[in-house]
Amino acid sequence: MTRRRTTAAASPASVIPAARVAWCVVVGAVFALAPSARAAGAGAAEANDRLAAQTLAIFGEKCFGCHTAAAKPKFKKFNYVDDLTKLAGNPKFIVAGDPDKSLLYKQIVEDEMPPEDSDVQPLTPAQRDVVRAWIKAGAPAGRTVPGGGIAKPIPLAQNPGGIISSDAPKSAPATPRPTRPFFTRLILWLGKFHPLAAHTPIAVLMAAAIAEMLFLKYRSPALTSAARFCMVLGGMGAVLTAALGWAMATGYSGAEREALETHRWAGTAAALLCIPIALLGEWGARRAHREGRDWHGPSRWLFRVSVFFVAGLVGFAAHIGGLIVWGADMFQFPK
């Protein structure tokens, strides 16, 4: 002890090797640690790639059916769930690092998405955790790999959980939705006939309006009969269509909601209006018939104006319905 201190203090020559040793240790440590630091960086990037790939695979299974440009019906506002870069860039949906502030994650955990009335099952807890971890990690887009796309997710058909196989929890079967009551399912099923039924009132109420227009020129009793017939048939179709529409339009939320409300109330109002108009047609024409004349006068004018109005209202409702399904630019001239 005494000796060592003495030597160190006494001889500058012995200080030099000590400094050299220390220097070598520092340099050596840098060389030794650098690759592992680099490896740690690479590991994080790889983990991010995998998270991105897993997330994309989950979206592929659960969301692509409705939220890609190719999906039908088209939701123009949000049709890029397959583009993680664009998705992560929209703060309305993703707040990088904060899943609980991210609308997309909230929609998933609150079981809003996929919608209850769709055929797509909700995410498994393990899948939710992947989406959560992905947002927490800053919603990385994943590295593109040669040949396009990002680090490959396992094909969905082979991987219903959407989890990359090596870390697929063995015990995470998809939690099936509890079977809904028969009546609920019946209503959902009937709702699917709304677009089918809608064509009848649209065409037939327009035909009623055309018959009324032609009557103004030709004054033919046949045209009175045609207008009455179309008004009754079209009115029945409108009431049925509106009822089916209420059955169809459950579970809408978000951007299309406003258009849907307009469509719903225009259609419902048109259907309700059809009833008194059709009754007026029957009453007026039958009374005139009893009196041995064709139907003219103020009551006929009231009928006529109402038919024009309700045909226009149905056309308007149908147009909004078309926009909801096919997108706002559906009439754009092809480029």
Ligand code: HEC
């Ligand atoms: C069966 C079709 C369907 C599926 C599957 C589906 N969605 Fe949706 N999604 C809708 C509809 C309908 C809306 C409401 C209309 C709209 O806003 O575009 C909507 C709205 C959203 C919105 C709000 C959009 C906005 O502009 O406010 C988010 C976020 C969303 N979905 C995320 C998802 C995610 C994530 C998945 C997959 C886990 C998913 N959806 C699966 C039909 C679907």
